Amino acid sequence: MEIASGNTLVLDYGGGTLDITVMRIREPGKFDLNKDILGSSGFPEGGSEMDYQILKHCLSKGGETALKWFQEQPLSARQRIKRNVERAKIELSKEGTVTVEFPDSSFKSTTLSPPDISHALQPIMTRMASRVTQTVLRAVGSIENIDFVIMSGGSSLSAVVQNSVLAMFGHLSKEQFILPDPNVRSDVESCMCAVAKGLALLRSDGFAPINVAEVP
Amino acid sequence: MIAIDFGTTNSSVAVLSEGDTAPRLQSLELDFESYNAQVLPSVLCECSSDKCYAKRNTYGHEALRHGYEMQRDTNLLQEMKLHFDRSTIEPATLLETKAVVALREDRSGALNPIIKIQRVARYDGDVPLKPKDFVPGTATLVKELIRRSKVSGEDQKDVVIGVPASFGGGGNSLPS
Numbered sequence: 284m285e286i287a288s289g290n291t292l293v294l295d296y297g298g299g300t301l302d303i304t305v306m307r308i309r310e311p312g313k314f315d316l317n318k319d320i321l322g323s324s325g326f327p328e329g330g331s332e333m334d335y336q337i338l339k340h341c342l343s344k345g346g347e348t349a350l351k352w353f354q355e356q357p358l359s360a361r362q363r364i365k366r367n368v369e370r371a372k373i374e375l376s377k378e379g380t381v382t383v384e385f386p387d388s389s390f391k392s393t394t395l396s397p398p399d400i401s402h403a404l405q406p407i408m409t410r411m412a413s414r415v416t417q418t419v420l421r422a423v424g425s426i427e428n429i430d431f432v433i434m435s436g437g438s439s440l441s442a443v444v445q446n447s448v449l450a451m452f453g454h455l456s457k458e459q460f461i462l463p464d465p466n467v468r469s470d471v472e473s474c475m476c477a478v479a480k481g482l483a484l485l486r487s488d489g490f491a492p493i494n495v496a497e498v499p
Numbered sequence: 500m501i502a503i504d505f506g507t508t509n510s511s512v513a514v515l516s517e518g519d520t521a522p523r524l525q526s527l528e529l530d531f532e533s534y535n536a537q538v539l540p541s542v543l544c545e546c547s548s549d550k551c552y553a554k555r556n557t558y559g560h561e562a563l564r565h566g567y568e569m570q571r572d573t574n575l576l577q578e579m580k581l582h583f584d585r586s587t588i589e590p591a592t593l594l595e596t597k598a599v600v601a602l603r604e605d606r607s608g609a610l611n612p613i614i615k616i617q618r619v620a621r622y623d624g625d626v627p628l629k630p631k632d633f634v635p636g637t638a639t640l641v642k643e644l645i646r647r648s649k650v651s652g653e654d655q656k657d658v659v660i661g662v663p664a665s666f667g668g669g670g671n672s673l674p675s
Contacts, residue, residue: 298506299581331578331581366563472535475538476504478504480502482659484522486500
């Protein structure tokens with residue numbers, strides 16, 4: 284889809300941060316980096332923090348014993364369990380329910396469904412919505428002044444994240460959202476790699492990057 | 500030209516050479532655990548075990564497996580970008596001031612207990628990474644991303660890396 288013109292909110296929601304940019308598109312395929320970036324900011328609770336909250340929710344299902352068991356595990360085991368939760372979150376964007384394994388524990392595993400994820404992520408989604416609203420208001424004065432919303436990054440594949448963003452911009456039609464479909468392979472690939480592609484295109488358009496020290 | 504999205508959890512690389520009409524995403528990892536070959540988990544495992552003398556560093560999913568399997572002699576570096584962000588934006592929260600009992604020798608040679616106020620590191624949950632780990636670790640991982648990309652020497656002369664919008668205190672414009 285090509286955006287003809289309008290104020291566009293770009294949300295790049297990755298593992299560590301959500302990068303928020305409000306930009307103005309004057310005509311298809313053209314914008315001036317110095318004039319048309321109306322505002323930008325960041326939000327520090329990305330996919331990793333979501334995984335942590337989902338993990339806490341899983342452990343809360345097992346009660347005090349589960350929490351105590353997790354805290355007693357060595358760092359490597361806790362990391363492995365966190366990885367299992369991340370995998371479950373990814374699978375849940377496609378499946379109805381998933382199982383999270385807790386190897387070597389007395390409760391073995393727990394089942395997660397979309398309402399579990401919504402419940403676990405609600406506090407983060409509230410704070411995220413507040414940060415996005417703040418950025419939009421500063422940039423264009425009102426939520427209604429946003430004409431298009433584009434999402435990229437691994438966390439944008441989450442239904443909870445997409446629904447939270449859709450709810451914020453109730454004045455827009457479905458066609459004004461560009462959201463990745465987790466069931467479409469090309470969507471998943473392009474949303475995971477959009478930043479690298481965009482960087483290359485910006486550079487070829489003459490964007491001057493910050494100089495960084497040479498990699499030793 | 501090489502464009503690198505160095506992400507907190509995953510990294511990807513696009514190359515735009517002379518004559519290309521669109522950036523070409525690079526295949527970075529062929530691993531049975533990988534969801535997408537164009538994405539490499541931003542993980543480095545440095546191993547000092549004698550068994551691994553021929554291959555000290557592993558990356559991506561292989562690094563995760565190696566770090567979990569080897570219970571010692573490894574330094575598993577992940578989510579490094581997050582540490583950059585925290586260390587540059589948020590004030591340190593890992594130090595706390597508390598009273599500790601110490602022994603002081605008096606003139607007669609006897610040891611007397613005294614209470615001293617000390618600033619001590621507090622590790623809540625996972626032991627955090629330190630700059631001496633994640634700064635060179637990031638450089639090593641970026642170097643590996645470039646090595647795995649199929650690029651000519653000419654392309655390697657121009658490398659761009661994205662910076663999160665949150666860097667610089669939630670500013671209103673992108674860095675220029």
